[in-house]
Amino acid sequence: MPNNVSFLDSVNRYFDAAAPFTDLPEGLLKQIKVCNSVYQVYFPVKINGEVKVIEAYRAQHSHHRSPTKGGIRYSNHVNQEEVVALATLMSYKCAIVDVPFGGAKGGVRINPWEYSESDLEKITRRYTTELIRRKFIGPAIDVPAPDYGTGSREMAWIYDTYRSFHGDDINAAGCVTGKPVNQNGVRGRTEATGRGVFYGIREACNQKDLMDKLGLSLGIEGKTMVVQGLGNVGAHTATISQDEGGVKIIGVSEVEGAIYSKDGFDIHEVMRHRQEHGSILSFPGVQTFGKEDRRAVMEFECDILVPAALENQIDRDNAPNVKAKIIAEAANGPVTADGAEILAKKGVVVIPDIYLNAGGVTVSYFEWLKNLSHMRFGRLEKRFDEGAYRRIIEQIEQTTGKTVSERDKQMIVRGADEIDLVRSGLEETMITGFQGIYELYREKEGINDLRTAAFALAISKISNDYIALGIWP
Known part of the structure; x- marks a missing residue:
């Protein structure tokens, strides 16, 4: 893999290039830039009759919003610096698209394709247990999600493990996103x-x-x-x-x-x-x-x-x-x-x-909201909207004396399902996010690229939280 400069160094250089356009004090910029918490753990798992020691991490970059949010990747390339860099990007990413999370990221240093499904389940459940013991996971603390080498299967194992420790937590499903739809996931998360x-x-x-x-x-x-x-x-x-x-x-x-x-x-x-x-x-x-x-x-x-x-x-x-x-x-x-x-x-x-690539965390946010509300999106309004649209069509037919074909009528009156609402919310989020970046790119003198504009926008939004919440003196 090419490595002219480390991943974290690149992220920090982008931050440094954007910081002068925010007019924020040096101390506040430093607080926004640094990673607040990193947990490194080694844990044993018995694989094929032998004990294997697994290296794993969880980084929480910023607590300006709670909970923190970020995926868990399984890869031989996982190391502390990579996890911190990814957690840092998550903070900025959430700020840009107005998703109310701080940034986090996790990683387990394994090649997932070298393990059987039962071995991966052992590793995932043990990693989750370590996070639970250190209070690095929970619907109000830190909410993982899928990343490279993981998917809905691993998220289901995490959810089940968390629930076994917190059986009385009514919001336990919100401890992780990217779960299968039949286990409190949300439609549209995979894409x-x-x-x-x-x-x-x-x-x-x-x-x-x-x-x-x-x-x-x-x-x-x-x-x-x-x-x-x-x-x-x-x-x-x-x-x-x-x-x-x-x-x-x-x-x-x-x-x-x-x-x-x-x-x-x-x-x-x-x-x-x-x-x-x-x-x-x-x-x-x-x-x-x-x-x-x-x-x-x-x-x-x-x-x-x-x-x-x-x-x-x-x-x-x-x-x-x-x-x-x-x-x-x-x-x-x-x-x-x-x-x-x-x-x-x-x-x-x-x-x-x-x-x-903020679409993943945006729809994860929708899933988290669904878990906390205990309500499937569209359940309340779908039939009501269909009835209202049908009455409008009928009124138009009576007024004009013309008939709308049944095929067209079904298309017009259909109420929104969960997938429709998720896609609509995602589209709105991405359009609004780009407009914020592009406005800064066009209007701020000295900003010559979209990345600098995006970082400057993220830094400014995070600083507003620090100041408003009294985190920054």
């Missing part, structure tokens, strides 16, 4: 980050002056896109961009390599092919790049490049060769600070991760 990325890219492409600057037409339809990584985030970004945005997918990469076709391809067919054959490299009619050359995906000719894998993928070595006009950071920290400086000089627009 949330990728859908949020789509909404963010679409909103950026709807800014005429920004598109004029890049020499691109207004709107997202017809633009070419390359996606690095077909995991949960990358796959949903690609499919939704193609299906709902009219984007042409012309390149993708995965662990086995990358493929490219200037004429584009159906992303659904590529994903089906990989599922059936175990690789994208045998997909017909495309140019292929092997495992050793998979980073070439960063240099494919396209309008929009979506790094949707891990951090530090575009650095000072390959940034000069990037041909995309827009880089949409679906992953956390895919562009290093050195790489960002080079891209800025090239005139490339980077839509920053601390805004763009």
Whole structure:
């Protein structure tokens, strides 16, 4: 993995670049920047008759809002610095999209694909137990979620473990988000980050002056896109961009390599092919790049490049060769600070991760609210709205003497289900978040890129909480 500068160093350099535009005192800036709490633990788990000691972390970056919030990743690359960097980004991310959480992140240093399901359950439950004992988890304390290497299955284990310790907590389901829908999860959570990325890219492409600057037409339809990584985030970004945005997918990469076709391809067919054959490299009619050359995906000719894998993928070595006009950071920290400086000089627009991949935490917030309210979204109003819409249609028919077809009538009168409300709330959040960043970018003298504007906006919002709550003297 390229490592011109550490992930945490990049985050802090972005912070330092934005801080002067906030006019805040140095002491307050330092308090916002530092990570408040880090818990490192080693715990034993019996695997195949042998005891294995597992290394794990949980970082709580900021307590300006409670609870803190952030995913848990399972990866061989997990270390304290990475977890702190991710927790730091979560604080800024939540502030930008007005989700009332402080930032947190967790990590377990394992390769999850080397363990059986029962072994992963042992590790997850023991890790959760450690968090419970140190009061690092709870619906009002710290609320984990899925991340790289984890999913709804692991979140269900966390929920069940927490509930076994806190059987009298009526809000126990709110201790973790990303749970299966049948275990107090929320519809739309799995696709949330990728859908949020789509909404963010679409909103950026709807800014005429920004598109004029890049020499691109207004709107997202017809633009070419390359996606690095077909995991949960990358796959949903690609499919939704193609299906709902009219984007042409012309390149993708995965662990086995990358493929490219200037004429584009159906992303659904590529994903089906990989599922059936175990690789994208045998997909017909495309140019292929092997495992050793998979980073070439960063240099494919396209309008929009979506790094949707891990951090530090575009650095000072390959940034000069990037041909995309827009880089949409679906992953956390895919562009290093050195790489960002080079891209800025090239005139490339980077839509920053601390805004763009906030869809996951936004819908996690909706799930947390659902758990605390003990009410499925749409349950109260769906039938009432349908009845009201039907009466409106009937009145129009009586007044005009014309009849609306039953098919059209059913489409018009349908009340909103939970998935509709979640998507609507996510769309509103991403549009409003971009508008806040873009307003600062256009109006604040000296801010020349969206990332600096995003960091400055986040720092200012967090500082307001510190001051309003009396946390800062």
